[in-house]
Amino acid sequence: xxFIQIKEIIxxxxxxxxxxxxxxxxxxxxxxxxxxxKHEISGLSSGESAKVYFRCLCGGHMGYSSSSxxxxxELEDLVLRAKENTEAIENDDIVMIFKGSESYATPxxxxxEELDAGILKNKALELHEATYGVDxxxxxxxxxxxxxxxxxxxxxxxxxxxLSNRVGMSGCYVAAVVNCDGEARDNFEFxxxxxxxxxxxxxEKAVGGALEKIGATEIPTGKYNIVIDGKQMxxxxxxxxxxxxxxxxxxxxxxxxxxxxxxxxxxxxxxxxDPMREGCPMQTHFDDEGVATYKKTVVEGGVLKTMLYDLTTxxxxxxxxxxxxxxxxxxxxxNFSICAGENTLDELFSKAGDGIYVTGVKGLHAGAxxxxxxxxxxxxxxxxxxxKKAGPVKSxxxxxxxxxxxxxxxxxxxxxxxxxxxGFTVFGSPDVLIKDMSVAGK
Amino acid sequence: MISRILxxxxxxxxxxxxADFAEVYAEKTRNNGIRxxxxxxxxxxxxxxxxxxxxxFIGTRxxxxxxxxxxxxxxxRCAKAVANAIGDGNASVNISLTERIFPNIHPVKILPGxxxxxxxxxxxxxxxxxxxxxxxxxxxxxxxxxSVDHTILIANSEGLYTTDRHVRTRIAxxxxxxxxxxxDNQSGFYGPGRGxxxxxxxxxxxxxxxxxxxxxxxxxxxxxxxxxxxxxxxIENGFGGVIFHEACGHSLEATSVGTGTSQMAGKLGQQIANxxxxxxxxxxxxxxxxxxxxxxxxxxxxxxxxxxxxxxKNYMIDRLGSRRMGMPMxxxxxxxxxxxxxxxxxxxxxxxxxxxxxxxxxxxxxxGLYAKKMGGGSVNPLTGEFNFGVSEGYIVRNGKxxxxxxxxxxxxxxxxxxxxxxMVGQNMATGQGMCGSSSGSVPTDVGQxxxxxxxxxxxxx
Numbered sequence: 088x089x090f091i092q093i094k095e096i097i098x099x100x101x102x103x104x105x106x107x108x109x110x111x112x113x114x115x116x117x118x119x120x121x122x123x124x125k126h127e128i129s130g131l132s133s134g135e136s137a138k139v140y141f142r143c144l145c146g147g148h149m150g151y152s153s154s155s156x157x158x159x160x161e162l163e164d165l166v167l168r169a170k171e172n173t174e175a176i177e178n179d180d181i182v183m184i185f186k187g188s189e190s191y192a193t194p195x196x197x198x199x200e201e202l203d204a205g206i207l208k209n210k211a212l213e214l215h216e217a218t219y220g221v222d223x224x225x226x227x228x229x230x231x232x233x234x235x236x237x238x239x240x241x242x243x244x245x246x247x248x249x250l251s252n253r254v255g256m257s258g259c260y261v262a263a264v265v266n267c268d269g270e271a272r273d274n275f276e277f278x279x280x281x282x283x284x285x286x287x288x289x290x291e292k293a294v295g296g297a298l299e300k301i302g303a304t305e306i307p308t309g310k311y312n313i314v315i316d317g318k319q320m321x322x323x324x325x326x327x328x329x330x331x332x333x334x335x336x337x338x339x340x341x342x343x344x345x346x347x348x349x350x351x352x353x354x355x356x357x358x359x360x361d362p363m364r365e366g367c368p369m370q371t372h373f374d375d376e377g378v379a380t381y382k383k384t385v386v387e388g389g390v391l392k393t394m395l396y397d398l399t400t401x402x403x404x405x406x407x408x409x410x411x412x413x414x415x416x417x418x419x420x421x422n423f424s425i426c427a428g429e430n431t432l433d434e435l436f437s438k439a440g441d442g443i444y445v446t447g448v449k450g451l452h453a454g455a456x457x458x459x460x461x462x463x464x465x466x467x468x469x470x471x472x473x474x475k476k477a478g479p480v481k482s483x484x485x486x487x488x489x490x491x492x493x494x495x496x497x498x499x500x501x502x503x504x505x506x507x508x509x510g511f512t513v514f515g516s517p518d519v520l521i522k523d524m525s526v527a528g529k
Numbered sequence: 530m531i532s533r534i535l536x537x538x539x540x541x542x543x544x545x546x547x548a549d550f551a552e553v554y555a556e557k558t559r560n561n562g563i564r565x566x567x568x569x570x571x572x573x574x575x576x577x578x579x580x581x582x583x584x585x586f587i588g589t590r591x592x593x594x595x596x597x598x599x600x601x602x603x604x605x606r607c608a609k610a611v612a613n614a615i616g617d618g619n620a621s622v623n624i625s626l627t628e629r630i631f632p633n634i635h636p637v638k639i640l641p642g643x644x645x646x647x648x649x650x651x652x653x654x655x656x657x658x659x660x661x662x663x664x665x666x667x668x669x670x671x672x673x674x675x676s677v678d679h680t681i682l683i684a685n686s687e688g689l690y691t692t693d694r695h696v697r698t699r700i701a702x703x704x705x706x707x708x709x710x711x712x713d714n715q716s717g718f719y720g721p722g723r724g725x726x727x728x729x730x731x732x733x734x735x736x737x738x739x740x741x742x743x744x745x746x747x748x749x750x751x752x753x754x755x756x757x758x759x760x761x762x763x764i765e766n767g768f769g770g771v772i773f774h775e776a777c778g779h780s781l782e783a784t785s786v787g788t789g790t791s792q793m794a795g796k797l798g799q800q801i802a803n804x805x806x807x808x809x810x811x812x813x814x815x816x817x818x819x820x821x822x823x824x825x826x827x828x829x830x831x832x833x834x835x836x837x838x839x840x841x842k843n844y845m846i847d848r849l850g851s852r853r854m855g856m857p858m859x860x861x862x863x864x865x866x867x868x869x870x871x872x873x874x875x876x877x878x879x880x881x882x883x884x885x886x887x888x889x890x891x892x893x894x895x896x897g898l899y900a901k902k903m904g905g906g907s908v909n910p911l912t913g914e915f916n917f918g919v920s921e922g923y924i925v926r927n928g929k930x931x932x933x934x935x936x937x938x939x940x941x942x943x944x945x946x947x948x949x950x951x952m953v954g955q956n957m958a959t960g961q962g963m964c965g966s967s968s969g970s971v972p973t974d975v976g977q978x979x980x981x982x983x984x985x986x987x988x989x990x
């Protein structure tokens with residue numbers, strides 16, 4: 088069913104049910120991926136899907152419903168269900184269907200080429216064989232994959248606001264498994280854009296990373312100077328990013344509540360949120376409420392400049408929305424990163440003197456409390472000895488408090504490492520040096 | 530959902546280039562959610578998930594395609610995509626489907642989605658207000674009442690044509706306690722769920738759910754940070770079973786065993802755990818959170834003994850794993866939705882009761898940690914290295930449970946920890962979780978009685 092038809096059916100149902108203010112958000116996506124195992128394509132999958140999200144304002148409350156079942160009856164029912172849902176809501180939030188921003192930016196990202204299954208299979212096999220070719224210690228269990236997706240989204244509301252966006256990306260990963268004298272180690276590396284230099288370098292990087300972990304020792308419990316790799320630091324930032332939501336602050340669920348204008352991080356720390364980051368494949372010029380997005384400095388020189396707002400929290404606090412409203416009354420960042428510093432990674436090692444370089448962090452979903460900031464996570468990495476990276480270490484935990492950690496960042500490397508986009512949200516960070524952190528080992 | 534004749538055509542189309550097996554999975558799922566926040570009902574949501582996933586095999590190679598277009602043309606286009614991905618031959622296949630009805634061992638009495646919203650908001654409010662009123666230090670309470678009404682249809686080229694309907698309900702409360710001077714806040718969580726409708730509340734008191742969450746937050750508020758280092762740890766029953774889920778369960782799934790990326794591959798018949806450990810995965814427990822009548826490939830679920838007295842007896846095996854490993858399927862194929870290709874997953878997995886008295890376990894610890902409630906965790910099946918968080922913990926001194934501690938996590942290696950479970954108690958109970966893996970997020974029960982681990986690394990500070 089085309090969007091125009093969906094719009095007609097839903098608008099007619101709204102009229103029939105006396106729903107005056109409403110919004111229809113429609114997405115249609117296609118994706119394709121190929122996976123290898125033991126020198127052949129083990130799996131190839133593709134998908135096309137569409138989904139419609141409806142919300143309406145009745146009696147001062149917002150009701151929500153969504154569906155991927157495109158029959159006229161179901162679409163009419165969607166309106167009925169959302170309307171019914173508003174009757175159960177008790178909160179006194181001021182909610183609205185947005186009339187539109189004055190202007191909207193234009194996305195600059197280029198969509199990936201349309202990939203057919205044949206090209207995809209060849210790319211995946213090429214990567215696979217290249218990975219085996221890096222070192223004779225690469226063993227079965229090693230997997231590579233290549234994927235691509237495109238998505239279109241349309242927003243229409245009862246004020247006549249109409250917005251649309253097209254996004255897409257391709258990517259590939261290598262999950263290398265190596266075995267040295269019975270010790271198995273693995274390493275996962277991902278690259279955006281299957282034709283990029285980063286994609287070509289994946290096999291070497293993945294195998295090299297796995298081999299580096301062989302012979303890892305355990306370290307004694309104690310306090311250490313720690314260099315956290317940017318890839319891990321961005322995961323920490325992600326785990327605690329909900330603290331920057333004005334909604335969580337209002338609910339008393341953020342340690343940053345009431346701290347706008349105050350120092351929350353070391354002087355060298357700045358954090359930005361840029362929905363239209365150059366080079367990011369997932370750019371968006373409007374948020375889920377239809378508000379124009381823009382780049383904002385969230386932390387500057389350690390001072391919290393702004394929380395992230397949607398329309399409702401902006402009204403509640405007398406501020407402007409920052410264009411961070413997400414479906415279901417949530418607030419989330421886009422390209423959210425700690426800004427690069429001035430040191431090279433080697434300089435961070437040298438500043439650390441003796442310590443640990445953390446290159447892997449696991450279990451943040453369980454070992455991190457977004458409300459309190461406390462975390463205690465399984466880690467792996469390397470010893471730093473006399474200012475230089477030395478042998479691998481494993482099975483230790485690093486524990487601390489994220490908000491204390493922000494205050495204690497001693498130095499930052501000069502390159503931001505970005506993660507894999509999850510929808511429109513992606514996190515980034517340079518490598519960071521923090522002194523005297525608690526480590527539990529043997 | 531889709532007529533038998535159309536399904537036969539779709540399966541034939543999926544096999545038209547030489548596949549030796551094809552399968553259609555269709556679903557219609559209604560997800561209902563009610564959120565309580567800041568003393569009020571905040572959001573009510575209603576989602577309909579509808580779509581089809583078609584899969585074909587040649588040996589251990591698979592192709593999978595999905596669509597939300599359920600028209601004849603849409604389904605045939607999806608089947609063609611699968612056929613083109615899996616092979617380049619030319620085959621004409623006749624498919625003949627026979628409908629099969631499997632027994633429903635999880636009958637539902639009160640369908641949540643068919644009750645007035647007020648019935649459900651009342652239950653949620655009862656739980657949330659119980660948390661709020663527990664202590665004046667409880668400053669914020671979030672609650673969710675979620676229900677899933679899931680109808681699936683599975684047809685495959687072996688002639689299977691069946692449908693099933695599965696309903697599950699879960700209530701979850703998250704309470705935040707703030708210290709008197711406002712400088713410290715801690716949270717507590719409790720979220721029981723069942724493969725049932727609202728009759729679940731005949732024996733789960735919503736008030737108790739709220740109070741349990743509030744008490745966990747209040748205990749953490751008066752706790753100091755957990756000391757770091759290796760120590761003896763006793764882990765309580767219920768969600769404590771997440772230790773087995775992470776430390777061993779994932780390594781017994783065909784997803785990793787069949788590809789040789791599990792530390793448990795090739796170890797059938799070997800002693801892999803302390804002889805006091807017997808572990809079971811059972812998808813047939815009536816009304817349990819992780820139970821289903823049939824798995825997502827249409828195979829009835831079953832009770833699988835994974836480890837018996839420390840000896841590895843079986844793995845959890847889906848159709849692809851069965852082909853890879855040359856072993857029978859075990860009814861463990863699961864997926865979040867049609868968007869995911871299914872793979873081997875856990876259902877209700879637990880360590881069975883053992884020989885030790887619970888009081889003896891605590892009394893045996895000179896100095897260590899009593900983990901009363903666990904958070905979630907994760908594992909690398911290749912190395913068996915796992916981690917999980919302790920959400921409510923206490924120091925044990927001279928055989929007595931003493932002061933509470935916060936912020937602890939446990940890390941170790943599956944193969945080692947299984948040997949180090951040296952005492953197993955007798956109060957087996959389960960806890961509910963959502964398990965994430967390559968086929969999405971699926972409901973699983975974890976469980977165990979109180980157990981003692983002789984030595985494990987405790988992360989703290």
